[in-house]
Amino acid sequence: MSGEGAVGILGGTFDPIHVGHLDLARAALTHLDLPRVVLIPSHVPPHRPIQPIVSPYHRFAMTVLAAAQDERLVASDMELRAPGPSYTIETLDRFLRQGYGAQEIFFITGADAFAEIATWKDYPALLGLSHFVVVSRPEHPVAQLPDALSSLSDRMRFVATPPRGTSAASRVREMRDGPTAIFLVDVATTNVSSTEVRARLATLRPIGGLVPPAVEQHIRKYHLYSPAPRAA
Numbered sequence: 001m002s003g004e005g006a007v008g009i010l011g012g013t014f015d016p017i018h019v020g021h022l023d024l025a026r027a028a029l030t031h032l033d034l035p036r037v038v039l040i041p042s043h044v045p046p047h048r049p050i051q052p053i054v055s056p057y058h059r060f061a062m063t064v065l066a067a068a069q070d071e072r073l074v075a076s077d078m079e080l081r082a083p084g085p086s087y088t089i090e091t092l093d094r095f096l097r098q099g100y101g102a103q104e105i106f107f108i109t110g111a112d113a114f115a116e117i118a119t120w121k122d123y124p125a126l127l128g129l130s131h132f133v134v135v136s137r138p139e140h141p142v143a144q145l146p147d148a149l150s151s152l153s154d155r156m157r158f159v160a161t162p163p164r165g166t167s168a169a170s171r172v173r174e175m176r177d178g179p180t181a182i183f184l185v186d187v188a189t190t191n192v193s194s195t196e197v198r199a200r201l202a203t204l205r206p207i208g209g210l211v212p213p214a215v216e217q218h219i220r221k222y223h224l225y226s227p228a229p230r231a232a
């Protein structure tokens with residue numbers, strides 16, 4: 001039984017979106033029994049060493065194509081429409097202003113991203129504005145987080161298996177109805193990064209299986225991340 005009010009949020013630069021992002025979204029959907037996840041492409045932080053070579057329009061288009069595969073996934077342009085850098089606190093505020101309760105919002109990250117949480121704007125206050133769902137990424141198991149972020153360890157809850165059957169609904173409700181928590185999900189996601197996909201395209205190597213087929217078609221059609229052929 002999925003709580004209709006609950007929503008998962010997965011932000012990223014999605015430059016481009018890849019199957020690891022979709023594995024991450026699905027891990028949160030199944031382990032927290034969420035009805036949907038909103039994929040939110042962000043502005044690229046100015047301090048990022050490698051600036052994107054494709055426009056936010058293309059990053060959003062690829063996110064829409066990836067979301068089209070699964071009815072539980074939707075893309076949102078809310079961060080791209082806002083001026084300036086994207087801060088998680090502002091995105092959470094937007095959902096709260098839309099009427100969601102903090103316990104209905106599940107902010108999803110990979111373990112590598114969550115390990116940097118202390119550097120995020122309005123930390124630690126933002127931890128009270130939603131639940132967090134943190135999923136292992138290859139080389140970054142969530143099991144390291146209670147030690148790495150020891151001041152947060154008492155808020156962390158391992159979610160070992162997707163809830164099933166009649167006791168599942170009560171377990172999910174129990175997980176949701178307490179104070180906002182940090183749920184740790186240790187599942188294997190595909191070992192891929194956007195950096196790797198860009199590097200492969202720049203050197204004309206294949207990317208089959210690393211991005212959804214519709215995203216690969218889009219990348220090829222618009223010659224993203226690789227030198228454009230000359231007009232004949």
Ligand code: ATP
Nearest residue numbers: 012013014020109110113137189190192193194195
């Ligand atoms: P880049 O290489 O450009 O940094 P990325 O692949 O890390 O790209 P991001 O857009 O930076 O993708 O990440 C968005 C979110 O997705 C982050 O929370 C990150 O931890 C998570 N994520 C990305 N790839 C994976 C993966 N393979 N498994 C689990 N989580 C992932």
Ligand code: MG
Nearest residue numbers: 112113193194
């Ligand atoms: Mg990254």
